[in-house]
Amino acid sequence: MGWQENAIWWHVYPLGFCGAPIRDVDATPAPRIRRLLGWLDYAVELGASGLLLGPVSASRTHGYDVVDPFRIDPRLGDERDLDDLVVACRARGLRLVLDGVFSHVDAGHPDLLRTLGDGAADRDAGIFDIDWDAPGGPAPRVFEGHASLARLDHADPRTADHAVRVMTHWLDRGVDGWRLDAAYSIDPAFWARVLPRVRATHPDAWFLGEVIHGDYSAFVDSSGVDSVTQYELWKAIWSSLRDGNLFELDWALRRHNGFLQRFTPNTFVGNHDVTRIATTLGPDGAVTALAILMTVGGIPSIYAGDEQAFTGIKEHRLGGDDAIRPSFPDTPAGLAPWGRRVHRAHQDLIGLRRRHPWLATATTQTLSLAGTRYAYRAQAAHGGPFLDVAIDLDRAPAVTIADAAGEVLWPRS
Template identity: 75%
Template sequence: MGWIEHSIWWHVYPLGFCGAPIRDAAPVPAHRLRHLLNWLDYAIELGASGLLLGPIFAAQSHGYDSVDQFRIDARLGDDSDFDSLVAACRERGLRVVLDGVFSHVGVQHPELQPALIEGRTSAPAELFDIDWDAPGGPAPRVFEGHGDLVRLNHATERTADYAVQVMTHWLDRGVDGWRLDAAYSVAPDFWARVLQRVRAAHPGAWFLGEVIHGDYSDFVAASALDSVTQYELWKAIWSSLRDRNLFELDWTLHRHNDLLQRFIPNTFIGNHDVTRIASTLGPSGAVAALAILMTVGGIPSIYYGDEQGFTGIKEERAGGDDEVRPAFPGTPAELAAEGWLIYRAHQELIGLRRRHPWLTTATTETLRLENTHYAYRTRSANGADYLDVIIDLDGGQPVTILDPAGGALWPTGS
């Protein structure tokens, strides 16, 4: 599975990117998924090697409330649109990873009401986590207090079969792996049982779990996942730059070193669930955060729009994700002129990483550490190669990357 070690993902939330209606009571079906075809060359020019796609399956609203993961959401199109997208990615050498929601489903899932009516011994009931003794009658247990999200029953073979069948169906159709939404909320042994079966048919597939807190290494070992989301590093990058406390980043990079001895985490500074990095740090700070991301070990993903300096605040309210999940215009030519400077910085830093592929598994060592000044050496796993990264929050250039001879690799000309 050597391909994953060279992966840099362009992470896209398709329902937002393609301008699909999220909360319309009766949305009009449309072939919106083809909108992505106009952006594949843009992703390649950015330096990405694949698309990490948010949910594209039939759902009630935001996609994580699925009702049928064997069917493309009508707001995005149909199987032919999906096939065209995969074929276009293949022509360009782009990998495709899909977002699977196997923790929960939408309350409108067609098997839920039959399960509640037919009772606990019925076939539909095997799929759901139902409190059969709830006051007022049987009631489905929900995901993290969200009444529209119904938990699946991960103790049954029916649910394991369902996850295996969905993953295998789309891997057979040409995708390269899965992001497993809310993987942290499911017992790791469920994933281990499921992935053993899926890998039997698709040994080269890659599986990324969404894990926010806890012991990442233990979760990977118990679940048989290939990787998990490195939220700890995400938080340390932006907060140490914002708060001018680089001790936090240093502490986290030491922990990150330990993770890299066991697996390669998915690293990021933005995704569909968090405030945009440019809103947190401003344009210059966002580029500094990217420079750190691109010089530490991991499998990085760039959230669509971050490469253009998009802003957006995540809020805990209905519709609070809308700002960080916007529509993209028809073509790259329609993007605002001021975003291309940040895009070029992304190209430069991603290009630097591609010229030093050993950075995927590189670990760091501290050379100098103060609140606003930090230097670390990022070194290859075999110890033969290294780069030095200088962070100076008091100077005009927040991050400088040096080669072993002390020459500036980035920014060029410094």
């Protein structure tokens, strides 16, 4: 296995983490991304091997309404600040993956406005998905009903050229890969045209597609991405623990085994788009969810703050992401003490994962199953080493992890 499959990501939403104003029209430029420099040792001590960053490109508000993908958002700093982050990550052995938005742009993107003004003959018209016969005049087709987000035309070769240029630009500056935002919303054939061209100059780069639903394996096969976001398992972990229905988790792990035969999914129990796991399950439940995450196959990511039992509810309204994308202190010294127990559990369970790297591609076998009790074996391929995991929800969420000799590895005595 290469570095990609052995990665354990600390997932950070930079605009929120660094305290950048999200909806202020006249936001003051500042090198806020440098706040991350004070957290890199914390990431290493947590056990992470890399940073999975949210969007850092120049945008209008939340980062996914990009106006210039070749420029760092002024609210975060400039290219020199990102270069310094790359260097600091390298010095600690941390990889760095950026969040690429290639499905849409901000509806006020200057090139789009010029295209709409100049008409179909404009040289950039092919990049944007425009309805030239719309009532009232030409109008961009929007992303999933969001009037502020204008779709790109992924059937036009110029859009593929654009994506290749953007990805290569930042890979040349030292980043290690890309999370492809809303990859599910784009024909996989687009990625199949783009990614081989990027890999030609950066063969070691890693590409993670955001895929919420659908046929994960078919998407990987047809698009050429290395991995996709395993939302099926995410949902099964939290809802099976919350509802005391471990049959759901068993079903999801059986499905997960099938995915692992084709690719290594990105696994998680929290990210920048969902309610915090500690809100859903409480601190004990969040640790149980983490124990599952760390003992099944996949490339796990920990959403920054989950390791401190941060809480927050995702709401479907303007500002509904604010609670799950908070500002962090300048350094870890500013963290509240009440998260220490959950943080220690994260260090221990991530450490267990790193001492058993074969878990990245391990499949699971059911040992016993009842509504509130479940035991499975996570085993390396071809009858290799294994760990036995037992979950008990009868009184409070609890999990025990033992090795082949029966020695209990978790919880620590």
